Amino acid sequence: MKLNLKIWRQKDAKSEGKLKDYTVDNISPDSSFLEMLDILNNDLIHKGEEPIVFDHDCREGICGMCSLHINGHAHGPDSEITTCQLHMRKFKDGDTIVIEPWRSAAFPVIKDLAVDRSAYDKILQAGGFISVNTGGVPDANAIPIPKEDADESMDAAACIGCGACAATCKNGSAMLFVAARVSSLAKLPQGRVEGARRAKAMVAKMDELGFGNCTNTGACEAECPKGISISHIARLNREFLSAKLKD
Amino acid sequence: MNCFLVQSSVGRKLVMSISGCCLVLFLLFHMSMNITAVFSAEAYDAICAFLGANWYALVATVALAALVVVHILYAIWLTLQNRTARGSQRYKVTVQEANVSWSSKNMLVLGFAVLAGLLVHFFNFWYNMQFTEIMGEHVNSLGTSPVSGAELIAYHFSKLPYVIIYLVWFAALWFHLTHGVWSMFQSVGWANKTWYPRLKCIANVVATLVFAGFALVVVVFYIRSLC
């Protein structure tokens, strides 16, 4: 396959960036999108040019590192996948592909296609955990959990914190991410205990870091690589509002 | 102010949701009231007389005006915050995501269209009715009684430009409500996967009812003016 690429190049956080044209040839339709970028970077290095910086790690869809806004879609034009799971067979020979970094005020560009997503870590640190005292390990089956609750908690826990939700949202809102974390713990007895404090702390941190308000467009859900439902946002709203009304 | 209705994004959306919900309920009431005019001018005028410049109508008017002001101020405030959160650097390529309604992404624009219609409407009706009464006048700017609402309706909707303006206004409202009515449930947390299709259906039904109910009166009076 031969492809025309328009890739965002930006020297550092402070510099102006712009889309630059590249052409890659002899790309196998079976190669992954990131492999295609590896091939391009190889060419650039051979030519003595600076390779394109992009985030990636596990390359099996679970670490949440690979970002990339490809032809208008977070993680490219396929549903429920990360960029590393996107294959070149999704494109046609001769296609033009525009590759941009996540855009959100809370995710500043570090260089080229890599952005700083530590804002999500800060939200997690604010409350996305359960407090466990040291001691003997409790028996896993000591607390029975209804199947539906466990399922729903697991669905929310599938969140890999990739940032596609805030990157897609027209408001740069991190609600789907926060909701997934709040929801996965709120549905389990171990997490229930700190539910109110968690919802308040995480929402406060999210607001403080400059993420937007939720307009309920549902764009986040459509682009989430793990298909996390906005029903978790409804639960976050319930958790937060009932916690505030009890204050 | 250290209140979550101001400080927190979820709290601010609660304000949007509750003010929006009250406005929807008011619209349903206003629409039912208007339909009376199609069947009986006397009945409609009786309602107008009942809702003139007396204390309960005035209290309700002030409360309603406050809701509208809060809804608009929060709408502008939220949208400005959202634009800042999106950042100054925008995507070069954007698409319409699957299952995302156009209305949901254009609520402020639709809101301003609704507001523009509202101003025309105030000038056409409220100014010639309740306002005239508040001023202690017995004749409005059109030389008719401020309580003969049916006559005012017949006067305005005999003019084609008004008919068109009002229908466009109702259409903007329709779009605003197809998203707004289900979104207000989501904002307070009363939604889940089972209820999304139902809530979206309810939103479409409410929006269409409001549109059809208001449009009916306009169209009927226009047709009558032609006969």
Ligand code: HEM
């Ligand atoms: C009769 C008039 C109106 C009704 C019945 C109405 C109703 C609603 C409802 C039910 C919502 C959903 C709230 C939520 O998401 O929780 C909403 C949202 C909204 N309304 Fe209105 N509205 C009206 C007029 C206006 C006006 C005049 C404006 C602005 C000038 C406006 C701007 C907005 C905006 C921007 C949103 C979305 C806020 C967000 O989620 O970001 N609305 N409206």
